[in-house]
Amino acid sequence: MQNHDEIPVEPETESTAFNMDFEADDDWSNYKDSDVMQQQSAIFEQDAAKFPFVGDKEPLSSLEAEYESGSPILLQKIKVLGKEFGAIRRTRGDGNCFFRSFMFSYLEHILESQDQAEVERVKTNVEKCRKTLQDLGYADFTFEDFFSLFLEQLESVLQGNDASISHDELVLRSRDQSVSDYVVMFFRFVTSGEIRKRSEFFEPFILGLSNTTVEQFCKTSVEPMGEESDHVHITALCDALGVAIRVVYLDRSSCDKDGGVSVNHHDFVPTPSDGATAGTVCDLDLFGWVQTAKQEGE
Amino acid sequence: MDNQSTEERQRHHPSPSKQPKASPVPVDTNSVTQRLQKELMALMMSGDLGVSAFPKSESIFTWIGLIEGGKGTMYEGLTYKLSSQFPLDYPFKPPQVKFETMCFHPNIDQFGNICLDILQDKWSAAYDCRTILLSIQSLLGEPNIESPLNSSAASLWSNQEEKWYTNSMLLEKHVRADTKTQGLLS
Numbered sequence: 001m002q003n004h005d006e007i008p009v010e011p012e013t014e015s016t017a018f019n020m021d022f023e024a025d026d027d028w029s030n031y032k033d034s035d036v037m038q039q040q041s042a043i044f045e046q047d048a049a050k051f052p053f054v055g056d057k058e059p060l061s062s063l064e065a066e067y068e069s070g071s072p073i074l075l076q077k078i079k080v081l082g083k084e085f086g087a088i089r090r091t092r093g094d095g096n097c098f099f100r101s102f103m104f105s106y107l108e109h110i111l112e113s114q115d116q117a118e119v120e121r122v123k124t125n126v127e128k129c130r131k132t133l134q135d136l137g138y139a140d141f142t143f144e145d146f147f148s149l150f151l152e153q154l155e156s157v158l159q160g161n162d163a164s165i166s167h168d169e170l171v172l173r174s175r176d177q178s179v180s181d182y183v184v185m186f187f188r189f190v191t192s193g194e195i196r197k198r199s200e201f202f203e204p205f206i207l208g209l210s211n212t213t214v215e216q217f218c219k220t221s222v223e224p225m226g227e228e229s230d231h232v233h234i235t236a237l238c239d240a241l242g243v244a245i246r247v248v249y250l251d252r253s254s255c256d257k258d259g260g261v262s263v264n265h266h267d268f269v270p271t272p273s274d275g276a277t278a279g280t281v282c283d284l285d286l287f288g289w290v291q292t293a294k295q296e297g298e
Numbered sequence: 299m300d301n302q303s304t305e306e307r308q309r310h311h312p313s314p315s316k317q318p319k320a321s322p323v324p325v326d327t328n329s330v331t332q333r334l335q336k337e338l339m340a341l342m343m344s345g346d347l348g349v350s351a352f353p354k355s356e357s358i359f360t361w362i363g364l365i366e367g368g369k370g371t372m373y374e375g376l377t378y379k380l381s382s383q384f385p386l387d388y389p390f391k392p393p394q395v396k397f398e399t400m401c402f403h404p405n406i407d408q409f410g411n412i413c414l415d416i417l418q419d420k421w422s423a424a425y426d427c428r429t430i431l432l433s434i435q436s437l438l439g440e441p442n443i444e445s446p447l448n449s450s451a452a453s454l455w456s457n458q459e460e461k462w463y464t465n466s467m468l469l470e471k472h473v474r475a476d477t478k479t480q481g482l483l484s
Contacts, residue, residue, distance in 0.1 A: 037418060141336035142389075142424050145329055181390055185423050192424070220415070223422035225390060 044094065054104045054174040055090040063088060071252050076261040081248065095226035098234065099184040103153075104174045106243060111157040111170055119154055125241050126151065132193040132240075146186035153183065184225065191233050192218040194240035205232050231266075238268040330388050334358045334427075341428045349431035351382065359384045362398075363431055371439035380410075380434070382427065392421035395430060404441040404452035412437075413447045 351363035367373025446452035
């Protein structure tokens with residue numbers, strides 16, 4: 001199908017499913033789910049070797065160079081972005097990119113601001129999320145490892161204790177699968193718990209997205225790794241943790257404002273539920289918007 | 299978390315030969331072992347009827363499970379043996395679960411492979427051995443005819459349900475007709 005190289009492969013060579021050549025008249029029933037999954041993970045591993053979860057800082061001009069022969073409106077928008085943002089970081093497009101970029105941006109913000117009160121506030125919300133999952137009937141052992149690993153990262157970016165880490169170390173950890181995947185799963189659990197807790201609120205949005213029940217949506221589109229995030233996910237995570245998020249869209253839509261080009265963005269501002277940390281959330285200055293530049297596919 | 303020390307003492311080291319295929323990234327097998335021990339404990343304490351499992355040997359990465367067919371299904375009164383192989387990057391990847399006993403079912407093939415989304419692309423860390431076994435148990439009674447691994451079982455299943463299927467379709471047509479009339483009247 002996607003095989004450009006015409007490498008003849010003997011049917012016996014099963015060592016790497018990835019190299020298997022599918023002939024037109026081949027019976028697809030010969031290929032089991034496990035073969036397909038093996039091939040898929042082989043493809044992911046190849047991509048992984050090419051690009052880290054979180055990239056280095058790049059000037060916006062590198063983005064500009066990429067779109068040089070593309071739509072002029074994109075180039076104009078990149079110029080506008082350049083006035084607001086000094087640099088960009090790319091994330092690997094493996095379906096977890098929103099969570100990975102949120103992890104990095106948020107922890108980087110704490111590391112730079114050393115905002116103890118914010119850490120305490122988020123920790124309180126994390127405990128509420130834990131309670132939510134317990135109330136929903138999740139077994140503790142399914143999520144506790146992910147929770148403790150996130151709390152560990154949160155503590156470590158605060159300076160002045162034995163476990164404190166530098167900015168360089170934060171970058172390394174964000175690229176380390178054994179840290180990043182755990183934090184992604186932590187966010188997925190938090191997101192799922194929030195959606196299920198407020199299922200009445202989320203139901204119409206979910207129906208519009210996937211025509212499934214709230215529970216089914218959480219099980220198939222939130223909790224599994226690699227499932228992409230949509231507005232529903234971002235809203236839920238933002239509300240659960242009480243952290244504001246800005247998503248900037250780099251698309252071809254023309255959004256002229258007073259004759260000039262502007263880049264459309266969506267601000268997710270937490271709406272505190274249960275009066276949980278309402279007071280503090282309102283006091284929260286809209287810091288560290290997560291700068292997730294969503295690039296258009298084509 | 300509190301009884302970490304106890305668990306550490308009880309920790310079993312899997313012999314290297316029995317370990318599943320090595321993952322490309324170094325993983326903390328310690329935490330996988332701990333999680334599997336907690337899953338085992340939860341499964342044993344749950345008192346669920348009709349599902350059980352236990353590590354096969356000294357390695358906690360291979361389990362043998364038993365599933366009894368659900369009451370009121372065609373599988374009632376039958377017990378099936380399954381094997382479950384947990385990968386080193388569990389719970390990020392699902393365990394490989396197979397029927398060791400032959401099972402005639404639309405979603406189970408002659409080799410015991412199971413077609414169930416939560417064991418494939420819809421797997422998540424929110425599942426555990428207990429929920430997997432319960433899902434397989436309910437799959438026995440409620441096969442997914444759309445994606446059969448055993449097509450003859452699937453067609454037999456469909457034929458057996460044909461009568462019921464026609465009846466329910468007639469009923470649905472009546473309901474639809476009713477709503478239409480009401481819509482016209484209001």
